[in-house]
Amino acid sequence: MTRILIVEDEQAIREMIGFALKKDGLQFEEVGDAEQALVAIASNPPDLLLLDWMLPGMSGVELARRLRREETTVDIPIILLTARAGESDRVHGLEVGADDYITKPFSPRELIARVHAVLRRTQTTSDESPIRFDGLSLDPVGHRVEMDGEALSLAPTEFRLLQFFMNNPDRVYSRERLLDYVWGRGVFVEERTVDVHIRRLRKALTQRGYDRFIQTVRGAGYRFSARD
Numbered sequence: 001m002t003r004i005l006i007v008e009d010e011q012a013i014r015e016m017i018g019f020a021l022k023k024d025g026l027q028f029e030e031v032g033d034a035e036q037a038l039v040a041i042a043s044n045p046p047d048l049l050l051l052d053w054m055l056p057g058m059s060g061v062e063l064a065r066r067l068r069r070e071e072t073t074v075d076i077p078i079i080l081l082t083a084r085a086g087e088s089d090r091v092h093g094l095e096v097g098a099d100d101y102i103t104k105p106f107s108p109r110e111l112i113a114r115v116h117a118v119l120r121r122t123q124t125t126s127d128e129s130p131i132r133f134d135g136l137s138l139d140p141v142g143h144r145v146e147m148d149g150e151a152l153s154l155a156p157t158e159f160r161l162l163q164f165f166m167n168n169p170d171r172v173y174s175r176e177r178l179l180d181y182v183w184g185r186g187v188f189v190e191e192r193t194v195d196v197h198i199r200r201l202r203k204a205l206t207q208r209g210y211d212r213f214i215q216t217v218r219g220a221g222y223r224f225s226a227r228d
């Protein structure tokens with residue numbers, strides 16, 4: 001059973017979200033600030049976090065950053081709820097580790113669509129064998145990535161992106177195609193979002209030099225290749 005944690009200080013919005021989730025048959029818990037969220041996550045990690053950006057005390061962005069730093073919480077999918085519609089703010093939200101964002105005000109329908117889109121792309125499918133290129137290996141079932149035998153923590157979207165690339169090496173994909181494959185069709189995400197996640201993925205792979213596998217093909221998109 002999928003469990004969602006709502007972190008939102010405005011009661012009216014919390015209730016609206018709770019109502020929409022319940023109507024859709026999704027289980028949820030709700031808290032009003034980041035400190036309570038940390039306690040709730042430690043005792044029972046949720047399958048998805050709906051996280052308000054502006055919270056009293058620790059902000060939603062700071063909480064997202066903290067969760068991404070910890071081994072035990074790095075792979076919890078996060079949708080950031082934000083009243084800020086500026087492009088740079090949105091990109092900033094994704095850079096701290098959110099998998100998606102929703103700009104307030106939003107409709108229950110949009111919320112549910114995005115929740116399902118994120119869950120779809122972050123929940124793993126079974127009976128797939130590990131994929132390996134050089135010292136980089138990805139285990140789709142165990143949801144683990146290793147670089148030269150060392151575990152690498154990746155946020156859910158970066159994991160999905162890397163998994164897609166490793167399953168489809170040596171082919172160029174446009175941002176649009178990557179959005180379709182990795183994020184799912186019918187979800188409105190700006191193409192720039194792809195660049196943000198590519199940047200984060202490359203950064204994670206840099207330590208062992210495997211960022212060289214993620215190649216930019218000017219004017220066309222991106223390609224994963226372990227060939228020189």
Ligand code: CA
Nearest residue numbers: 009052054055
């Ligand atoms: Ca708020």
